[in-house]
Amino acid sequence: MIIRDGELDDVPAVLGMFDSAVAWLTARGRTGQWGSEPFSAKPARVERVTSWAGSGGMRIAEIDDEPAGCMVVGPAMDYVTPASEPELYVQGLVIDQRFHGHGVGSALLARARAEAAEQGISLVRVDCYAGDDGRLVKYYESQGFTRTETFKVGEWPGQILEARLPG
Template sequence: MTWTIRAGGPADVPTVLALLDGAGEWLVARGRTGQWGTGRQSESPRRLRQAESWGRDGGLSLIDRDKTPVGALVLGAVPDTLPPATVPEVYVLLLVTSREHAGQGIGARLLAHAEAVARERGASQVRLDCYGGDDRALVRYYERQGFTPAEAVEFPLPGGILWPCQVLVRDL
C-alpha cells in the first residue's frame, strides 16, 4: 500500500466535494446532523464556493492511497470570525477523509503534513476549528492527535440556532 500526499488544484474540487458528501452521509446515518445538517455538501452553494476557492488558492493537499484520493487538507488564513493568531501559525481550514477507509490513519497523516508545513514556514503552532457540539467526539479526535482546546465560539445560523465551534491548537 502506497500513501502519497500531493498538492491539489481546481481539478480536485469534485474529489473534495465527494469526500465531504461521504462524510456528511456518514454523519447523517449516525444521527449526527448538528455539524453539517442533512443536505449534500456538493449541493450547497456556500460549500461549492468554498471548495472552488480551496482549489485555486494553493492550500489544498490530497492524500492518495494507491493513487486513489482518500482525504483532503486545506491550509489557509484563519477565518475572520475567529480570534487572530498570537504567534506564527498554520491554520487548518479543512480536514476530511474517506469514511470507507476509516481507521487507517489518514487524518493523522494529513495533520502530520500540516505540522511539517508549519515547521517549514517557521510557525510555532498548528491551529484549527471544528464542530464542538453533541458529544464532542470530533474535539476528542483532535485531542488524540495532540491538539489542545482553546477558545469555544458559537455562530448564529438561520432559525436562531447557535453552531458550537471549538478552536484547537497544537504547539510545535
C-alpha cells in the same frame, strides 16, 4: 499513502469526500455539524471548496491513486480570534469514509505540522464542530491538539484547538 498539493481538478473528489462524511454522520444521527444534505447540493459549499482548490493550501491524501482525504491550510477563519504570533491554520479537513480507519486524518495533520516547521512556525491551529457528542474535539485532542477557546457561528458551536511545535 501520498500527500500532494490539490488543484481545481480535485474539486469533484473533495465534494465527494464531504458528501460521504455527511452521509456517515447522518447515519449516526449526528447532523449538527454539516446537516444532512450533501455538500455538493449547496452552491456556497461548492464555491468554498473551489476557492480552497485555487488557494494553494489544499492538500490531497491518496491511497492507491484514490483521493482519500483533503486538508486545507491558510489564514485563520474570520470568525476566529487572531493568533498573537505566526501560525498555520487548518481551514478544513475531511476524509472519504471509504478510507475511515486508514490514518488519513493523522497523516494530513502531520503534514500540517511539517509545513509549519518548514516555515519556522511553532503554532498550528484548527477549529471544529463542538456539538453533539464532542467526538470531533476528542479526535483532535487524540492528535495532539489542546483546546483553547470556544465560539459560535450563529447557533453552531465551535472549538479552537492548537498544537505547539518544538523550537
